[in-house]
Amino acid sequence: MTTTNTTTPHGTSASFPVRLRSLTKHYSTGDRVVTALDDVTLDFAAGTMTAVMGPSGSGKSTLLHCAAGIDRPSAGEVLIDGTDLDGLDEDALTVLRRDRIGFVFQAFNLVSALTAAQNVELPLRLAGSRPSADEVHSALAAVGLADRHGHRPGELSGGQQQRVAIARAMIARPAVLFADEPTGALDSTASRVVLRLLRDLVDRRGQAVVMVTHDPAAAAYADRVLLLADGRLVDELPGAEGAEAIAARTAALVVRP
Numbered sequence: 025m026t027t028t029n030t031t032t033p034h035g036t037s038a039s040f041p042v043r044l045r046s047l048t049k050h051y052s053t054g055d056r057v058v059t060a061l062d063d064v065t066l067d068f069a070a071g072t073m074t075a076v077m078g079p080s081g082s083g084k085s086t087l088l089h090c091a092a093g094i095d096r097p098s099a100g101e102v103l104i105d106g107t108d109l110d111g112l113d114e115d116a117l118t119v120l121r122r123d124r125i126g127f128v129f130q131a132f133n134l135v136s137a138l139t140a141a142q143n144v145e146l147p148l149r150l151a152g153s154r155p156s157a158d159e160v161h162s163a164l165a166a167v168g169l170a171d172r173h174g175h176r177p178g179e180l181s182g183g184q185q186q187r188v189a190i191a192r193a194m195i196a197r198p199a200v201l202f203a204d205e206p207t208g209a210l211d212s213t214a215s216r217v218v219l220r221l222l223r224d225l226v227d228r229r230g231q232a233v234v235m236v237t238h239d240p241a242a243a244a245y246a247d248r249v250l251l252l253a254d255g256r257l258v259d260e261l262p263g264a265e266g267a268e269a270i271a272a273r274t275a276a277l278v279v280r281p
């Protein structure tokens with residue numbers, strides 16, 4: 025395992041829990057090679073929310089999956105809390121993903137037979153530890169669902185299910201929370217609740233959040249909006265510029281035929 029913990033002009037690994045260095049990912053399908061990510065270098069700071077946008081096929085999910093250790097890059101480095109994922113075998117990678125990385129999916133991915141509380145404690149139970157009832161209660165309270173601990177996913181709205189998924193992702197207090205289209209399946213009211221919750225985790229807990237989204241209104245909650253095209257980082261603007269400015273910049277991206 026390679027550990028980089030030195031201070032650099034960009035700060036320490038603690039203030040930048042995620043660092044990507046020249047990240048490149050090729051997919052081979054038959055005799056065709058697709059370059060999904062092409063030499064992307066980025067740092068994600070603690071206490072910041074980043075939105076990743078770009079046309080369909082621009083590499084957003086690939087970026088998130090490689091950064092979260094779900095997929096292995098073809099070249100380049102992913103450092104989580106200073107640890108180079110490439111130096112980890114599958115077991116060590118699983119442990120690091122469980123302890124340091126939270127991931128939220130568009131489709132919530134809750135276990136339908138389990139209650140909200142059981143879903144939240146599942147990652148820790150799978151790891152062989154048993155969270156206290158207080159821990160589970162405060163994880164659900166943090167997403168405003170303390171009174172729903174006994175409900176199964178089918179008894180909750182989409183927005184509530186996503187909040188349970190966020191509580192589940194946060195219970196191990198990860199260095200970074202990745203979210204792949206977290207509001208993609210929600211109406212605008214439920215989306216706002218989820219986005220405010222993510223924003224709150226950033227502002228009050230110093231959480232790093234990296235979110236893929238197609239929605240300029242969602243991206244406007246972020247501190248920084250990154251625009252990808254053809255696997256490359258092509259533009260960046262502050263979320264504070266607002267949804268209209270973000271929509272205009274994404275519309276201006278040229279997509280390779």
Ligand SMILES: Nc1ncnc2c1ncn2[C@@H]1O[C@H](COP(=O)(O)OP(=O)(O)OP(=O)(O)O)[C@@H](O)[C@H]1O
Nearest residue numbers: 051052053058060079080081082083084085086087
């Ligand atoms: N498992 C795979 N095998 C082959 N090609 C893949 C695979 N996953 C992604 N790709 C290709 O890599 C490129 C980037 O895909 P990716 O899913 O990262 O884009 P995206 O920006 O997230 O797209 P969308 O917004 O449509 O979800 C695309 O050309 C896609 O077809």
